[in-house]
Amino acid sequence: MIVNSERAIALTCPACQVIQEHPFSLFTISRQPLQLLCRCGFSQGHLRKLKRNYELDVLGVDGDRVRLLLSRNELIRTPLRNIFSTKNGQELGYIGSPEAVQEAIVTGSRDFVAESGDFANPQIMREILAMLQDLAEQHKIRCECEHPSVGIDIYADKVELVCAFCGSMVVIGASTHKHQERLSRVSEIIMEPCTAQYLEEWLKPLT
Ligand SMILES: [Zn+2]
Ligand SMILES: [Zn+2]
Incomplete structure (x- = not known):
């Protein structure tokens, strides 16, 4: 099986509230942490290799610090995974193949805009x-x-x-x-x- 080492993570920035995509390679991330820097200049945290896992240490949408461990398999083989805050269950973003992450950003945000106006409350x-x-x-x-x-x-x-x-x-x-x-x-x-x-x-x- 060929493993594509190109991955992407997309997270909503607590400073500007825009979802920011960060492409990365599994090879480079094993040598140095990926700093998750938003276009607005806000540093949300990092993704780094921690023994056999990958540690995501970021600030969530409401500014709470969220730390998640992703297994190697999860990161390599799952095409798309939603990332939720362990504190309040809020959706932070997505991690997976660059194509799937890109698609989730597009469809996810469109759904939200379409739906939120339709809610009674x-x-x-x-x-x-x-x-x-x-x-x-x-x-x-x-x-x-x-x-x-x-x-x-x-x-x-x-x-x-x-x-x-x-x-x-x-x-x-x-x-x-x-x-x-x-x-x-x-x-x-x-x-x-x-x-x-x-x-x-x-x-x-x-x-
Ligand atoms: Zn930002
Ligand atoms: Zn049932």
């Missing part, structure tokens, strides 16, 4: 999505069926978690403060196979 929707992201990162969203594969469908005023395997679905309202508050008390979302349920009926609060 963009602020609430953002909070709800961030909370769901957080739960997903901690593996706290799952379906109890044989081959769980939970995806997310976003509408103007609600979010649906859908298991692609069994069709189980959870509907989460995402337009009022009450919706936001309700979800903030949820510590885990476990979907029952093949049934549609509403969040408020059965999700267990933290306490």
Whole structure:
């Protein structure tokens, strides 16, 4: 198998809020760290080789420091990986092949612009999505069926978690403060196979 050593990482800059792409080669990065310098002059951090892994040490969109370890395999073989903050689940950017990263920047930003104007309450929707992201990162969203594969469908005023395997679905309202508050008390979302349920009926609060 031929391994292409050309990779790219794209991160949203906390200073200018623009997503900045940084191409790099796996060969050069093993000798010296890649400094992630934005076009605006802000230094976001670095990506460097750390024993058998690669360490990403950057400032996230809201200025929090985020440190992630990527395995060698992950970096070499995954065509595209989303990078999320380990602190708040916020999406920071992408890493992968230069083509895939480029495409993700183009389609990703276009989607966001198209969608955010359609939300009943963009602020609430953002909070709800961030909370769901957080739960997903901690593996706290799952379906109890044989081959769980939970995806997310976003509408103007609600979010649906859908298991692609069994069709189980959870509907989460995402337009009022009450919706936001309700979800903030949820510590885990476990979907029952093949049934549609509403969040408020059965999700267990933290306490
Ligand atoms: Zn910048
Ligand atoms: Zn399922």
